[in-house]
Amino acid sequence: MRYKLEISYDGKNYSGFQVQLDKITIQGVLEEKLSIVLKENIKITGSGRTDAGVSAFSQICHFDFGGALDCLKVLNYANHLLPSDIRISNIEVVQNDFNARYSAKSKQYDYYFYLGKVNAIYEKFAVNAGYNLDIEKMNNACKYIVGEHDFTSFCASNTSIKDKVRIVYDAKIIKIDDDLYKFSIVGNGFLYNMVRIIMGTLIEIGRGKIEDYFMETIINSKNREMAGKTALSKGLFLKKVTY
Amino acid sequence: MRYKLEISYDGKNYSGFQVQLDKITIQGVLEEKLSIVLKENIKITGSGRTDAGVSAFSQICHFDFGGALDCLKVLNYANHLLPSDIRISNIEVVQNDFNARYSAKSKQYDYYFYLGKVNAIYEKFAVNAGYNLDIEKMNNACKYIVGEHDFTSFCASNTSIKDKVRIVYDAKIIKIDDDLYKFSIVGNGFLYNMVRIIMGTLIEIGRGKIEDYFMETIINSKNREMAGKTALSKGLFLKKVTY
Numbered sequence: 001m002r003y004k005l006e007i008s009y010d011g012k013n014y015s016g017f018q019v020q021l022d023k024i025t026i027q028g029v030l031e032e033k034l035s036i037v038l039k040e041n042i043k044i045t046g047s048g049r050t051d052a053g054v055s056a057f058s059q060i061c062h063f064d065f066g067g068a069l070d071c072l073k074v075l076n077y078a079n080h081l082l083p084s085d086i087r088i089s090n091i092e093v094v095q096n097d098f099n100a101r102y103s104a105k106s107k108q109y110d111y112y113f114y115l116g117k118v119n120a121i122y123e124k125f126a127v128n129a130g131y132n133l134d135i136e137k138m139n140n141a142c143k144y145i146v147g148e149h150d151f152t153s154f155c156a157s158n159t160s161i162k163d164k165v166r167i168v169y170d171a172k173i174i175k176i177d178d179d180l181y182k183f184s185i186v187g188n189g190f191l192y193n194m195v196r197i198i199m200g201t202l203i204e205i206g207r208g209k210i211e212d213y214f215m216e217t218i219i220n221s222k223n224r225e226m227a228g229k230t231a232l233s234k235g236l237f238l239k240k241v242t243y
Numbered sequence: 244m245r246y247k248l249e250i251s252y253d254g255k256n257y258s259g260f261q262v263q264l265d266k267i268t269i270q271g272v273l274e275e276k277l278s279i280v281l282k283e284n285i286k287i288t289g290s291g292r293t294d295a296g297v298s299a300f301s302q303i304c305h306f307d308f309g310g311a312l313d314c315l316k317v318l319n320y321a322n323h324l325l326p327s328d329i330r331i332s333n334i335e336v337v338q339n340d341f342n343a344r345y346s347a348k349s350k351q352y353d354y355y356f357y358l359g360k361v362n363a364i365y366e367k368f369a370v371n372a373g374y375n376l377d378i379e380k381m382n383n384a385c386k387y388i389v390g391e392h393d394f395t396s397f398c399a400s401n402t403s404i405k406d407k408v409r410i411v412y413d414a415k416i417i418k419i420d421d422d423l424y425k426f427s428i429v430g431n432g433f434l435y436n437m438v439r440i441i442m443g444t445l446i447e448i449g450r451g452k453i454e455d456y457f458m459e460t461i462i463n464s465k466n467r468e469m470a471g472k473t474a475l476s477k478g479l480f481l482k483k484v485t486y
Contacts, residue, residue, distance in 0.1 A: 008363040055364055079361075089360035117332035118322075120251040121300055121368070121480065176419055237364065 002098055003069065004062050005030075005044065006090040011055040012234065013085060018049045026050075026086060030061070033081040037074055038065055047100045047107065047241040051193075053233030055125070057110075058089070060241040062100040069093075098243075106169060108239040109195045111183040111231065112176075113203070122180060127235040133206035135173050135181065141205045142171040144215040145185070145198060152222035154198050155191035156230070164191055164222075173202070184239070193230050201228035245307050245341060246314070248273075248287065249333040254298040255477065256328060261292045269293075269329060273304070276324040280317055281308055290343045290350065290484040294436070296476030298368070300353075301332070303484045305343040312336075341486075349412060351482040352438045354426040354474065355419075356446070365423060370478040376449035378416050378424065384448045385414040387458040388428070388441060395465035397441050398434035399473070407434055407465075416445070427482070436473050444471035 007030065015023035019031070027044060034042040044063045050056060071091040079088050097103075112126035115133055122128070148167045155164055170186040183199055201218065204210045210218075210228070218226045250273065258266035262274070270287060277285040287306045293299060314334040322331050340346075355369035358376055365371070391410045398407055411430040418424055426442055444461065447453045453461075453471070461469045 010363050010367065057362060057364055084366065085363050087361050087363040087366065089362065118330050119300060119332065120253050120328050120330040121298055123327065123330065124253065124367070125364070177425075182420075 001066070001068065002062055002064050002094050002096050003071070004060065004090075004092050004094040004098060004100070005088060007056065007059050007061065008087050008089060009056050009059065010085040011050060011053050014052065016050060016052040016054070017046055017056075017059070026059075027061075029082065029086060033078050034063065034074075036081060037077045038069075040065070045100050047104045048190075050236075050238055051233050054236045054238070056238035058240050059238055060100045060104070060243070062094065062098060100241075103243050104189075104241050106186055106188050106242045107190065108184065108186045108242075109190065110237045110239045111185075111195060111199045112235045112237070113181055113183070113199070113231075115179045115181075119179075125234060125237075126180060127232050129203050129206065133203070134208065135175070135206065137208075137212040138173050138183075138202045138206045140212040141202055141215040142173065142183075144213075144219060145171045149219050150222055151191055151194055151219070153218050153224055153227045154194045154201070155224065156193040156197070157224050159192045161191065166190065166194075171198075195236060196231045196233065197224075197227050197229075199231040199235070203231065204228040244309070244311065245305055245337050245339050246312065247333075247335050247337040247341060247343070248304040248306065248331060250299065250302050250304065251330050251332060252299050252302065253328040254293060254296050257295065259293060259295040259297070260289055260299075260302070269302075270304075272325065272329060276321050277306065277317075279324060280320045281312075283308070288343050290347045291433075293479075293481055294476050297479045297481070299481035301483050302481055303343045303347070303486070305337065305341060343484075346486050347432075347484050349429055349431050349485045350433065351427065351429045351485075352433065353480045353482045354428075354438060354442045355478045355480070356424055356426070356442070356474075358422040358424075362422075368477060368480075369423060370475050372446050372449065376446070377451065378418070378449065380451075380455040381416050381426075381445045381449045383455040384445055384458040385416065385426075387456075387462060388414045392462050393465055394434055394437055394462070396461050396467055396470045397437045397444070398467065399436040399440070400467050402435045404434065409433065409437075414441075438479060439474045439476065440467075440470050440472075442474040442478070446474065447471040 017026045019028045044061045046061045075091050113129040114122040114126045152164045168187040260269045262271045287304045289304045318334050356372040357365040357369045393408050395407045413429040
């Protein structure tokens with residue numbers, strides 16, 4: 001039987017989601033604890049990887065197990081074994097053709113940043129973007145991102161993926177609290193470092209280093225060199241996977 | 244000369260703000276590092292204490308030093324020595340009659356809570372308040388708190404303070420993000436555990452255990468037993484001190 005797993009995690013102390021030799025990863029820790037709970041070797045499949053330092057409000061995975069489970073009991077026991085920075089929020093039986101990775105229709109990522117002086121609280125999960133960012137210009141630039149585009153300009157150069165066309169359904173900056181903002185983006189899929197490179201570019205637009213309408217030129221250039229720097233991983237959160 | 248110091252801190256790993264024998268406190272660490280930077284024994288005075296586990300977006304302190312300082316240089320050097328969960332955001336010269344504690348006109352505290360399943364991210368700085376809280380009723384109850392009242396019902400019983408009359412200028416619940424809320428309160432001063440006891444009471448009102456209009460009866464009773472539990476320290480943040 002196939003089970004769907006919803007988890008949240010603070011990625012700060014992990015080498016990303018995906019299992020890697022000799023590194024502590026979200027997937028690795030989850031598989032270890034679920035294997036103890038279920039007394040057999042469990043392999044999980046996530047909706048996708050998240051990089052080292054990236055967190056998730058809601059990440060979806062699936063795993064197979066040869067019997068009926070008391071899902072709530074498994075959830076409570078696994079959460080008891082797991083470190084507090086990884087929490088299982090739901091386990092449920094799904095159809096066998098459900099695949100956490102391939103059935104995903106869209107994903108939402110949120111990137112947190114804040115203005116003004118360095119702050120011990122915000123510094124934990126958001127990037128300090130300095131003073132006087134022009135949020136309106138950043139939102140104008142976001143409009144060019146929405147739609148179906150070849151996002152080569154916003155993809156880390158060390159990737160083997162060939163098809164770099166993705167659809168972005170929504171992209172905008174939202175004010176959260178006094179000096180705290182998030183850049184929220186929804187798409188059918190994201191290239192390696194795509195959200196972080198878009199964020200880095202938007203910050204340069206907010207600072208006036210790049211004009212907002214130049215975002216269109218950057219996209220059309222299909223050249224990573226034209227876009228801004230890759231923003232730090234700590235501000236990035238996988239918010240939601242939709243099926 | 245007198246200097247005004249603005250700091251932020253994550254209180255998670257500290258036994259509160261105020262210096263205590265054999266305990267690691269915000270004030271203790273700050274005094275130690277500033278004394279290294281300024282090469283003399285520095286004593287600081289905060290606007291008030293915060294309890295163990297309570298954080299601050301902006302806490303104001305003052306200290307005296309017998310000479311003119313290059314404030315930015317002191318700030319950078321001290322931040323270099325300080326652990327990353329305490330950050331100095333500003334140092335400036337002030338008049339000698341400025342007192343971080345006695346000159347304070349009002350303070351704002353924010354208390355973060357979230358609804359739904361336990362979440363690894365929110366769990367770091369907010370309290371999980373379960374499902375289906377009636378935020379409207381909680382906001383109705385807030386209206387009774389605003390004004391000048393004897394807040395004995397919302398004061399930890401182990402206190403030596405006699406005058407328990409305080410003025411609350413504003414108190415409300417604000418939605419921050421999907422399932423994340425904060426209770427924000429501004430007043431001329433706060434009794435020991437006052438914000439946390441009000442929050443605990445508001446959560447019981449949100450859950451329907453206490454009617455919103457009963458808040459008035461709780462205040463008038465001047466009886467700590469009538470109010471709710473003291474909410475956990477981790478959700479509480481000193482947001483702003485106004486002079």
